[in-house]
Amino acid sequence: MKKQGEDILKNSALSVTASRKRILEIFLDADNALAHQDIETKCADQYDRVTIYRTLQTFLEKGIIHNIPSTDNMVRYALCNDACITTGHHNDNHVHFRCDACGKTVCLDDVNIPPVNLPKGYTMKEINMVVNGICKSCK
Amino acid sequence: MKKQGEDILKNSALSVTASRKRILEIFLDADNALAHQDIETKCADQYDRVTIYRTLQTFLEKGIIHNIPSTDNMVRYALCNDACITTGHHNDNHVHFRCDACGKTVCLDDVNIPPVNLPKGYTMKEINMVVNGICKSCK
DNA sequence: ATTAAGAATGCAACTTTGTTGCAAAAGTAT
DNA sequence: ATACTTTTGCAACAAAGTTGCATTCTTAAT
Ligand SMILES: [Mn+2]
Ligand SMILES: [Mn+2]
Ligand SMILES: [Zn+2]
Ligand SMILES: [Zn+2]
Numbered sequence A, B: 001m002k003k004q005g006e007d008i009l010k011n012s013a014l015s016v017t018a019s020r021k022r023i024l025e026i027f028l029d030a031d032n033a034l035a036h037q038d039i040e041t042k043c044a045d046q047y048d049r050v051t052i053y054r055t056l057q058t059f060l061e062k063g064i065i066h067n068i069p070s071t072d073n074m075v076r077y078a079l080c081n082d083a084c085i086t087t088g089h090h091n092d093n094h095v096h097f098r099c100d101a102c103g104k105t106v107c108l109d110d111v112n113i114p115p116v117n118l119p120k121g122y123t124m125k126e127i128n129m130v131v132n133g134i135c136k137s138c139k
Numbered sequence C: 001a002t003t004a005a006g007a008a009t010g011c012a013a014c015t016t017t018g019t020t021g022c023a024a025a026a027g028t029a030t
Numbered sequence D: 001a002t003a004c005t006t007t008t009g010c011a012a013c014a015a016a017g018t019t020g021c022a023t024t025c026t027t028a029a030t
Helices: A004-011 A018-029 A036-043 A049-061 A082-087 B004-011 B018-029 B036-043 B049-062 B082-087
Strands: A065-068 A076-079 A094-099 A105-112 A123-134 B065-068 B076-079 B094-099 B105-112 B123-134
Touching (some): A036 A049, B004 B018, B018 B049, B049 B076, B076 B105
């Protein structure tokens, strides 16, 4: 244990650097999805803003994190499950929930996105579902 | 006709101004959802950037337009159906589609978002579904 | 039609967010 | 230990979004 972050990096064929380990740690510690801003607040004193941008980008491409769409211009990120890391492509078909009270966005890992039928001629590649409301901590 | 935009404004108890009419016209003419940027391109020479921000904000609040979440930090906007304007609150439970080829985002007005069961303790207020893929024009 | 009150707009100044090129530093493989 | 490659930090910049305030435009009442 304690080297979980390092393992993720190695499994993704990424070199192990201090900033990557730290940012992974932040995700592993978090119980909700994080915006760039959140991460910056937690470690901008240690690492450059640009590094955070680039690290998130890298993590996305490697299937370490996935992003969650939003209507507030604050894309949030959360750790993927192992399947994304091992297969190398994203496989996150769970619903996301944004609480209007506490503002937290979480992955509902057990709630699968229900199938939907598109009109003729449309091909589906990815699908995203975000629900707003009140979370169980705030109710 | 030709005063459709004006009607919308009056029905929403908004004063009728040149910029609001113009921005509504842009939406009425568009066959896809528009980002702030798209609107700016079409009329920044006539109206100030700030006015566009404020107008979109106002339209959102009045239920004239709704926004579509995204993972690219470019929230897009589309006209609501009449129900939103008359009831004053949003009622847009259709699926949105983003084409990876042409980049256009459209409302699939006939495709309803399928129901989903949340875990105990969560209360749903709004729901958003965005599908990515290839649209019928690009296939 | 005038006018007075309120609302919307434009402008300027500013903050925040995101991007790019390049030199220095750190990581990896031999 | 060394050479090679990747990552980082910095600086400079560009784009996006916000705020306060003076001016202009709308609306509704006279
Ligand atoms: Mn998730
Ligand atoms: Mn729509
Ligand atoms: Zn909550
Ligand atoms: Zn298309």
